[in-house]
Structures are given as C-alpha cells and as structure tokens.
Amino acid sequence: MVRKLISISTAVAVTMGCSMHAAADTTPEDAADYRVAIMTTLRGHIGASSMTVRGLVEDRGQLVNHAQGLANSAMELGNIFPEGSNVGESEALPLIWExxxxxxxAIVKVQDASLEFVEAAENGDAEVIGGAFRNLGMACRGCHDRFRVAHD
Ligand code: HEC
Structure with a gap:
C-alpha cells in the first residue's frame, strides 16, 4: 500500500510542470485567491479532524470524509503556485520558485501523509489515527515554516 501511495504522489509531482503552463491564462491575483481558498478548505478539514481525533465530538463516520477532503485538496497543491502569483497580501515566499x-x-510529503490519514481513518484504530494525524499536521507546518511568511 505504501508503494502505491508513493507512486500516486510521484505521478502528481510529474504532472505539476504541465499544470503550471495550463494556468497561463489565470491572472496572478486569481491564482493567489484560489490558493487561499484551497488552503482554507485544508484548515476547515484539519480543524474538524482535530476535534474528532481528540474526542471532543463523536466520530459518526465524518472523520473519513474530512480525511478524504484533506487528501483531495492536497492533490491540488501542485497546481496552485504558478510563478509570479505572490501578489497583494500573499504570504507565499519567493523561495517557492527558487x-x-x-x-x-514538501507537496509530496503532505499528499502522502493525507493518504495515510485516509487509510488510518478508515481502519479506525485510535492510536494509528492519532499518529497519522500528527504526521499530517507536521507536513503542513514543515512547508509553512519554510515557504510562507513567518507568523509570530
Ligand atoms: C507545499 C507547501 C504547503 C503545504 C504542504 C501546505 N501549505 Fe498551507 N500555505 C502555504 C503557503 C505558501 C501559504 C501562503 C499562501 C498565500 O498567502 O499566497 C499557505 C497558507 C495557508 C493558510 C492561510 C490561508 C489564508 O487565509 O491566507 C492556511 C489556513 C493553510 N495554509 C493551511 C494548510 C493546511 C491545514 C495544510 C496541511 C493539510 C497546508 N496548509 C499545507 C504552503 C503550504
């Protein structure tokens, strides 16, 4: 299964270059707004997952849905950073393109972690779910710490 996950991520990384050319008609402002919209879906799903994983709300089967939502948005990450789209209020650092x-x-890492979280959520073992969730959170943070404007 791990090998399958890795090959999916590799395929996504390979197609990334083509997708960036396809976005040539998108204005930098729209690209930046779309990126924030995708990140906001990630924030919603990860916040809801966190509350479920911590047992603050009952898991009525929604954890799998949030995990899949995270994986779906993670698969879009290779398309949402066209060069020159760090305009206006964007917190994307030039290092992304350097x-x-x-x-x-960093994208492959979060994609792999999100797929492993889906698998854990489907399997239902609390310890495995907790570990997969922490890995995913670290993958988000790893990219933010390096490629996003630092927050206090
Ligand atoms: C490969 C790098 C990368 C990964 C992985 C990543 N992010 Fe981001 N994220 C960024 C960058 C860069 C920005 C700043 C984008 C901008 O302002 O143009 C950002 C911005 C955000 C924002 C702020 C959006 C706003 O309102 O301005 C949130 C929330 C967010 N990310 C959540 C997440 C979550 C949750 C994950 C993990 C599931 C994640 N991100 C994974 C790079 C990443």
Whole structure:
C-alpha cells in the first residue's frame, strides 16, 4: 500500500510542470485567491479532524470524509503556485520558485501523509489515527515554516 501511495504522489509531482503552463491564462491575483481558498478548505478539514481525533465530538463516520477532503485538496497543491502569483497580501515566499525541487518534495510529503490519514481513518484504530494525524499536521507546518511568511 505504501508503494502505491508513493507512486500516486510521484505521478502528481510529474504532472505539476504541465499544470503550471495550463494556468497561463489565470491572472496572478486569481491564482493567489484560489490558493487561499484551497488552503482554507485544508484548515476547515484539519480543524474538524482535530476535534474528532481528540474526542471532543463523536466520530459518526465524518472523520473519513474530512480525511478524504484533506487528501483531495492536497492533490491540488501542485497546481496552485504558478510563478509570479505572490501578489497583494500573499504570504507565499519567493523561495517557492527558487527551490522548486524542495517545494515539490514538501507537496509530496503532505499528499502522502493525507493518504495515510485516509487509510488510518478508515481502519479506525485510535492510536494509528492519532499518529497519522500528527504526521499530517507536521507536513503542513514543515512547508509553512519554510515557504510562507513567518507568523509570530
Ligand atoms: C507545499 C507547501 C504547503 C503545504 C504542504 C501546505 N501549505 Fe498551507 N500555505 C502555504 C503557503 C505558501 C501559504 C501562503 C499562501 C498565500 O498567502 O499566497 C499557505 C497558507 C495557508 C493558510 C492561510 C490561508 C489564508 O487565509 O491566507 C492556511 C489556513 C493553510 N495554509 C493551511 C494548510 C493546511 C491545514 C495544510 C496541511 C493539510 C497546508 N496548509 C499545507 C504552503 C503550504
């Protein structure tokens, strides 16, 4: 299963270059707004997942849905950083386009972690779910710490 997950992520990383050319008609402002919209879906799903994982709300089967939502949005990450789209209020650092391989690796990491979280949520073992959730959170943070404007 792990090998399957890795090959899916590799395929996404390989198609990333083509997708960026396809976005040539999108204005930088729209690209930045779309990126924030995708990140906001990630925030919603991760917040709801966190409350479920911590047992603050009962898991009525929604955890799998949130995990799938996270994985779906994570699969879009390779398309939402066209060069030159760090305009206006954007907190995307130029390093994203200066270190494209490292940035692509950060995307693959979160994609793999999100797929593992889906698998854990489907399996239902609390310890495995907790571990997969923490890994996913670290993958988000790993990219933010390096490629996003620092927050206090
Ligand atoms: C590969 C890098 C990368 C990964 C992985 C990543 N992010 Fe982000 N995220 C960014 C960057 C860069 C920005 C700043 C975007 C901008 O302002 O143009 C951002 C912005 C955000 C924002 C702020 C949106 C706003 O209102 O301005 C949230 C919330 C967010 N990310 C959540 C997440 C979550 C949750 C995950 C993990 C599931 C995640 N991100 C994974 C790079 C990443």
């Amino acid at each position: 270190e494209p391989e490292e940035f692509a690796a």
